[in-house]
Amino acid sequence: MTWSWDVFINVIPIIFKGLWITVGLTIACYLFAMIFGFFWVFMSRIPWRPVNWLFRWIAEFIRSTPPLVQLFFIYYAWPAIPVIGVTLNPFVAAILGLGIHFSTYTSEVYRSGIESVDKGQWEASTALNLSTAQKWRHIILPQAIPPTIPMLGNYLIIMFKEVPLASTIGVVAMLHLANDYGAQYYKYVEPLTVVALFFLLLSYPSALLIGRLEKKYNRRFDKKTATL
Amino acid sequence: MEEPIVQYKNIRKSFGDVEVLKGINLDIMPGEKVALIGPSGSGKTTIIRLLMTLEQPTGGIIEVNGENLWLMQNKKNELVEADDKHLRKIRGDIGMVFQHFNLFPHMTILENCMLAPTIVKKKDKADVKKTALEMLDKVGLSDKVDLYPSQLSGGQKQRVAMARALMMRPKVMLFDEVTSALDPELVGEVLEVIRDLAKAGDMAMILVTHEMDFALDIADRVLFLNEGTIEEEGHPTEILVNPKSERLKDFLTRFTNSR
Numbered sequence: 001m002t003w004s005w006d007v008f009i010n011v012i013p014i015i016f017k018g019l020w021i022t023v024g025l026t027i028a029c030y031l032f033a034m035i036f037g038f039f040w041v042f043m044s045r046i047p048w049r050p051v052n053w054l055f056r057w058i059a060e061f062i063r064s065t066p067p068l069v070q071l072f073f074i075y076y077a078w079p080a081i082p083v084i085g086v087t088l089n090p091f092v093a094a095i096l097g098l099g100i101h102f103s104t105y106t107s108e109v110y111r112s113g114i115e116s117v118d119k120g121q122w123e124a125s126t127a128l129n130l131s132t133a134q135k136w137r138h139i140i141l142p143q144a145i146p147p148t149i150p151m152l153g154n155y156l157i158i159m160f161k162e163v164p165l166a167s168t169i170g171v172v173a174m175l176h177l178a179n180d181y182g183a184q185y186y187k188y189v190e191p192l193t194v195v196a197l198f199f200l201l202l203s204y205p206s207a208l209l210i211g212r213l214e215k216k217y218n219r220r221f222d223k224k225t226a227t228l
Numbered sequence: 229m230e231e232p233i234v235q236y237k238n239i240r241k242s243f244g245d246v247e248v249l250k251g252i253n254l255d256i257m258p259g260e261k262v263a264l265i266g267p268s269g270s271g272k273t274t275i276i277r278l279l280m281t282l283e284q285p286t287g288g289i290i291e292v293n294g295e296n297l298w299l300m301q302n303k304k305n306e307l308v309e310a311d312d313k314h315l316r317k318i319r320g321d322i323g324m325v326f327q328h329f330n331l332f333p334h335m336t337i338l339e340n341c342m343l344a345p346t347i348v349k350k351k352d353k354a355d356v357k358k359t360a361l362e363m364l365d366k367v368g369l370s371d372k373v374d375l376y377p378s379q380l381s382g383g384q385k386q387r388v389a390m391a392r393a394l395m396m397r398p399k400v401m402l403f404d405e406v407t408s409a410l411d412p413e414l415v416g417e418v419l420e421v422i423r424d425l426a427k428a429g430d431m432a433m434i435l436v437t438h439e440m441d442f443a444l445d446i447a448d449r450v451l452f453l454n455e456g457t458i459e460e461e462g463h464p465t466e467i468l469v470n471p472k473s474e475r476l477k478d479f480l481t482r483f484t485n486s487r
């Protein structure tokens with residue numbers, strides 16, 4: 001097998017098309033996971049034991065099964081279930097599957113952020129007669145979320161690297177295009193190298209950015225919470 | 229005859245199997261200053277936390293302005309556990325200053341003071357700001373309004389906490405050992421503010437304190453709490469200078485010796 005620069009150059013624009021799908025899918029899954037993460041937090045805080053156990057158990061179950069299995073389930077098995085079964089297009093199925101899977105991680109991040117807020121903050125806001133919604137919005141979340149931003153950023157990178165799983169249910173992104181190219185021309189090394197390069201090109205700067213966020217928010221938090 | 233603003237009627241509180249309040253009866257008159265003293269673990273903090281609705285009693289009734297705090301009448305006129313709306317209505321008359329300040333670290337001093345009047349009472353922001361600045365001036369912090377809590381000393385933080393609580397214009401203010409987390413040299417400035425408040429008047433105050441001289445000075449009445457019951461109560465000089473019960477005598481001697 002020989003390395004061909006011509007193939008390498010040729011394949012760049014082809015794979016580049018898939019890059020946008022990968023990036024778009026990552027962003028969509030990530031937003032879904034960020035928002036849906038609050039759903040788990042909310043459910044596990046319902047003061048009725050059976051409900052919050054049930055949801056904790058479901059989240060734990062999703063977290064400890066492979067995302068690939070969940071993708072297959074949503075795409076292949078769900079449509080076959082009577083009544084609630086729906087056939088989804090691959091892109092939507094990928095957003096749901098990966099989004100739900102990662103929402104069980106973001107919810108843990110949120111939970112740790114919320115638990116890190118001092119009990120006295122709740123009590124002071126009760127003493128000032130804030131409503132439950134006002135406590136969350138003005139006191140708890142503004143303190144719980146900033147320190148989790150670096151961790152949430154890491155999940156963005158992790159998700160970016162997991163998104164190629166979507167090619168298994170037919171989302172035509174970088175990996176899929178590389179594979180097709182390979183199958184057509186019996187050239188796998190160049191297209192796959194391009195895929196790897198694109199991933200590197202995106203994740204490395206993101207990792208640097210997240211490192212900086214980490215510094216920034218840790219400092220900010222130190223300054224403001226040294227003592228209340 | 230004036231009605232009490234707060235009444236504890238046979239209040240009991242247990243944490244698990246441990247009963248920490250064993251039938252407290254206590255009337256607070258409007259504007260009255262009551263000092264609460266007693267050994268560690270006797271239940272002082274618990275008494276005031278019940279009134280602030282931070283804990284729920286396991287027995288008895290608390291009334292504020294003659295209204296039951298923890299129970300309310302539902303539409304069918306049955307007595308049921310108070311819901312959030314009921315609690316919020318009554319809680320509006322109560323304010324509290326905590327031992328560990330509990331300022332909001334992500335907000336400036338001014339924002340700390342403005343938050344509740346703006347979002348809870350929905351007052352005009354410009355008016356609230358004006359009042360907040362006056363209030364912060366009163367506690368001697370007009371040059372710190374744009375700083376964050378972590379940039380203040382303990383004494384300054386506690387003065388902010390008082391200004392913040394006062395912004396809600398409570399009729400009863402609760403103080404839980406507000407100077408005990410402070411360096412000794414900062415205690416004076418905080419007591420000074422409380423003294424001014426007490427002299428100014430019409431707000432009732434319940435002070436949990438270990439500052440006996442201070443209690444003697446500002447309180448109308450001192451309660452000695454021991455193992456969950458009010459063991460002795462009366463005028464400050466009566467309690468602090470001529471204690472009757474052995475336990476109070478004991479407590480006071482131990483207290484003066486330990487200083």
Ligand SMILES: Nc1ncnc2c1ncn2[C@@H]1O[C@H](COP(=O)(O)OP(=O)(O)OP(=O)(O)O)[C@@H](O)[C@H]1O
Nearest residue numbers: 243244248266267268269270271272273274275405
């Ligand atoms: N949330 C809680 N759970 C279990 N026990 C508690 C709780 N809060 C208080 N207690 C117990 O209740 C008793 C009374 O506590 P409280 O804080 O009211 O005492 P205190 O008189 O304020 O003491 P101190 O002077 O040390 O502050 C203590 O034995 C304490 O351990």
Ligand SMILES: [Mg+2]
Nearest residue numbers: 272273274405
């Ligand atoms: Mg206490």
